[in-house]
Amino acid sequence: MKIIIIVPAYNEEKSLHGVVQDLRNHVPDADILVVNDGSRDRTEMVARDLGVKVLGLPFNLGIGGAMQTGYRYAERNGYDIAIQFDGDGQHVASEVKELCVGLQQGRADIIVGSRFLQPGDYRPSFFRKLGILIFSVVLSAILRMRVTDTTSGFRAANRRVIEFFARSYPEDYPEVESLVLLHRAGMTMGEVPVVMRDRMEGRSSITPIRSAYYMIKVLLAVFIDLLKK
């Protein structure tokens, strides 16, 4: 089983070292690929010094375009499993195994780490909670199964999904939409409970107005996907 961990990174020079160390300790047999999404800081230098594989985009493509670059690499180099793991340190490396086990057992084509399957420390604001609930209801209805964490960027994909994502991956806020695309292409998803840490460095780009915009945009994209042939 060839496993690759794709770490999208945009201005993550401070947290990248810890993330890579953490991954090496807990998933020593996997290759690590950092996708530098046109960072303005030293992210690419830091990644090279760490000795991991680095894909340097010439300019910022956004998380969707960066992730897809990673999936294209995984597709061309014959990986069986690709794991999405954020470069900001919010995901926990020791939980990668759990996601892989789900795939190897053939439970689903993509396994998503969910914050909401077990009680954790994560306390979202009211509006965030509302957004999470709406996404969850809509996606559960479309996928005809219970989906608790639709926006999680901690996921493990099998070969079929790698090949699919290499061809088509949504751009702006890809997590929710990509699950709909997979479902439409006849692939299945499963969830595994995970814990997420607070960000080590930097701040989340999500503000109340932005999250409202985010929600409308993603819902629109999802409905357009449903209309597409």
Place this chain on the structure above:
Amino acid sequence: MRETMDIVKVLAIAGSATLLFLVLELIRRGRLKERYALLWLFSSLVLLILSLSRSLLEYFSRLVGIYYPPSLLFLIAFVFLLLITLHFSAVISGLSDKNKRLAQELALLRQALDEVKRSQTTAP
């Protein structure tokens, strides 16, 4: 009344003739691809013909129930602009997709090149 109509007519002819001239000039110099030029050419021609022929303009105005014939020119120009901008949005969407693909391909190639270089320096 007669006089103001004439001023409108002169302005309309001058405007659409200038537009047509500009479009032709851009095509002639190779600054406008034929594909994009087609809509512009067509719209400026239609505007010019309607500006020149009062009877044609009045006929079409009556057909759609417009009382002041020159405002039909505005309507036509507006519809053409809508079509052209819509066309551009579609073109831009295609271009940005290609742009993304190129950037991704560049990153993948650079990585492959690094790998080759490294294997050459470590090999005896």
